[in-house]
Amino acid sequence: TPKKRRLDGSLTSVIALMRALPLDDNGCQIWPAGAATNNGYGRFNVRIDGRQRGILAHRASLAAHLGRELTGAEEVMHSCDVPRCVNPDHLKIGTHRENMQDMMRKGRGGGFAAPKPSNERMT
Secondary structure, eight states: OHHHHHOOSSHHHHHHHHHHSOOOTTSOOBOOSSOBOTTOOBEEEEEETTEEEEEEHHHHHHHHHHTSOOOTTOEEEESSOOTTBOOGGGEEEEOHHHHHHHHHHTTOOTTOSOOOOOOSOOO
């Protein structure tokens, strides 16, 4: 398939695939290939220094766009809230705290958002 020919196991080939992805109606470039995490983020494996390494697609996309590797403390935040989106225009660096605040503000707490007030009394 064309996809397999374009993915040769190198990070360069994966970035080229990302840049060729079409934009959807929201301007997202949806990562189509490989596995996804439990949270729906695209991921892929590449060979680096002879060893296979799993990489999150959105982190690789932003790192390539910025021209540098991201540190472990840097989290990638999606303005579009689409986990498989790899459009660097929808991605920005934030801290863990900023990412969690953004998640809660948008109501995507996954069980961790502040509880809704209850009218029931505890007895």
